Amino acid sequence: MLLAVLISNSVGNILVERFNGVPAEERLHWRSFLVKLGADNLKHAKNEELFVASHKSVYIVYTVLGDICLYVVGKDEYDELALAEAIFVITGSIKDICKKPPTERTFLDKYGKICLTLDEIVWKVCITFLCFLVLLTLRN
């Protein structure tokens, strides 16, 4: 199951978050865990360099794109490889919308469009299709 997709700015403020099957009381824990993970590892990371971690039986793949950090969390069949595909599609579509790795401002300027694309990611024909399922799992 894909448990969460989280996008934050460089100082850890949440811009977009989606949880799936995570109880409300655990979300805060996940939020701070992921942001700390990013703060520890993403400081000097290159754009789109993928990082991977596992916490108990849960996998986390995360990366940085311009000023924003992206995290995807999954378990079972959403292992590190499936998550890497998912994050690849998300970064790809954000780059398409913002034309380049975004600053926080460009990301927020295009916020509506980014939300739409995350929902309809399937319209990008070139994109792997897993994410359609992934994102629909989150949204539908």
Add this chain to the structure above:
Amino acid sequence: MAQPLVKKDDDRDDEAEYSPFMGIEKGAVLQEARVFNDPQLDPRRCSQVITKLLYLLNQGETFTKVEATEVFFAVTKLFQSKDVGLRRMLYLMIKELSPSADEVIIVTSSLMKDMNSKTDMYRANAIRVLCRITDGVLLTQIERYLKQAIVDKNPVVASAALVSGIHLLQTNPEVVKRWSNEVQEAVQSRAALVQFHALALLHQIRQNDRLAVSKLVTSLTRGTVRSPLAQCLLIRYTSQVIRESASNSQGGDRPFYDFLEGCLRHKAEMVIFEAARAITELSGVTSRELTPAITVLQLFLSSSKPVLRFAAVRTLNKVAMTHPMAVTNCNIDMESLISDQNRSIATLAITTLLKTGNESSVDRLMKQITNFMSDIADEFKIVVVEAIRSLCLKFPLKYRSLMNFLSNILREEGGFEYKKAIVDSIVILIRDIPDAKENGLLHLCEFIEDCEFTYLSTQILHFLGIEGPKTSDPSKYIRYIYNRVHLENATVRAAAVSTLAKFGAMVDALKPRIFVLLRRCLFDSDDEVRDRATLYLNTLGGDGEVVETDKGVKEFLFGALDIPLVNLETSLRNYEASEDAFDINSVPKEVKSQPLAEKKAPGKKQPTGLGAPPAAPPTTVDAYERLLSSIPELASLGKPFKSSAPTELTEAETEYAVNVVKHIYDRHVVFQYNCTNTIPEQQLEEVSVVVDSSDAEEFGFVLSKPLRSLPYDSPGQTFVVFEKPEGVPAVGKFSNTLKFIVKEVDPNTGEADEDGVDDEYQLEELEVVSADYMQKVGISNFRNAWESLDADLERVDEYGLGPRESLAEAVNAVISLLGMQPCEGTEAVPSNSRSHTCLLSGVFIGNTRVLARLQFGLTGPKEVAMKLAVRSDDIAVSDAIHEIVASG
């Protein structure tokens, strides 16, 4: 419009400070949402407002019911606009607001119109929104369109319908199952995306139909699957089919192995990993089958992408648990990963090396780990500690360096879970490696001198009480224990008092001094501590002369409570204070919950630390014995000779799940029916199984013990007893009907109605076969055992087994017919061999040892012949074995 958006142009230069959502407030945005009601809609402005609403929701903001309804009604006005961008935002917003059933009706007709629109984008999105907000009634209305959409020529529309189907399967399975034909057609689609989703849905629809899944896999593995993701799914389903067909085709070539191996050469990394993992997880995988998978995984260990390195090392780590030798080739690559920047990868590499390393490499590894431990988090440290524990059990001679390592890290900083893992490991090493005992106990004593966790202190004190008195010099532990009485909280003090008393009870030489210490505890500020000290002093004879402690007293003070705690709790709750004291013997010993170990997931079995009693964990057989002896009617039958594995008598996912365990006695057979009620709205009472034994002539009905009540999801047992001629391996078929009174349960109160209705439920047949009379008992040296039996008691005969699929299949058939234990690995038949010898051993009813030597040979195309030689302590048993084969 909100202030920040007006300021947008002025502040362009100041990028870092600027945010279009600065100072955003829910109330203000809700006010702005009134623009949706304007007669002249401004699409751009409306989109901006929706964006703000989305931003609020994504920040974790919630709308009250009234607010959500207001926004929803306003948003529905936007269907008037023809602006494509706004329409897309509108779809998204409806999904976010999750309208309630009575609101949905407002948008249904608009969405249904869009669902049949000429614009593909509208069709796909409308399908997704409708499926998201629909209920069962509406779904049947739109079902026709959804079926059309599944086979729509636009892949996006088809995929939208398929994915919606996956979601709807959870809520309306009966509707989605009707789409099977369309989904099947979509599996053949040329669009990779559609094929992937169709395959996922089709498998979910058919997951309970093994034959259908097997057919699906067979046809797809022959054809080409376009998307790598679909290929991954196919590999998963293939593994499932292999697992399920494993029992039929052991020994020979594994079906679909070639397909899996072929996938190792796929161009997508994802597929390669999926195939490699599938191969490594095959049951009874041979090293020849493993090699190609290990080789590709090894290549990924030096990949530049961390995700691939992680995936490879994670898979190899799993393989190392079952096939450590297969992974040793990767050790050099693995060692270089210890310094990997990614700590998850480094930890996995370390733990894999610990599993695959040999005795000589232990010291070198420990050195590397010591440097590594300081810069990883607790959760990784726990994994390392567990790996070190297993390593120490593997190489007991190395206990000194490993125990030192554990005690060193025990002194360092760390959280509760980490410390508990270390303490558990030390305890297990003390129990399993006698030489490590004294050293280990002292490490634990030092630890409790400065331990901040009450739980660990009490557990260690308890453990010291068990092990300490058995050491060569028990007195040296007393100081550590008594210090706790001075320096700790009441819980630890009470535990320390109990430990002192144990030393007193078990070591007579220490008794006088222990009594002095216990008497001091009589003045403790806590009543529990005082009570314990008083109890121990009185029962151990602290006020009189020092004598050896009576066995009964020891049992009373330190023996295990032989009653399920749940039962004790219930009895105590029901006990009303009166003249009669509470009688512990009145507590039922029957275990209420199902004592079946096999119901649990076949997860890894880890040695338990302090939490478990010192004895080995009870086996299933122990659990059965305890259960049977707790029921008076069954206890009189004695001890069962054999208890079979449970056989399911119902299909998966039926209203009532029933399986049966056959307990074989000398003169009786007891059927234990394990029943589970899977309907929350029902409670079953007076549950029994009516058994028809007309096809089992030698069996006579004795009694049936019904189950008084069977609430939802709380398994219970009912028993039926038959008698049979003593010592005779009688066989027969029994048909079963579950009878019960069903009562409705009020979902609000959880209470059952007073009145119930009699009902019954047909179960599958069960059979008592010859193998039920044979215990699988292995022996280490077959030859010696064979020769120790009298050759005069040997019976030899030859049999034609007729046409068989393979030699291996014939061997397995005879083994399962006899129910004996294969020895020395002779159950495995090398592929392509034309003859094979299999050695079996067992104990037949009446406790007679039996050995069998089976020689198989292929006599014609697929014709198998067998020579069977049987030796046993009793010639009649040797004959009986031949009879079983002859009639089987």
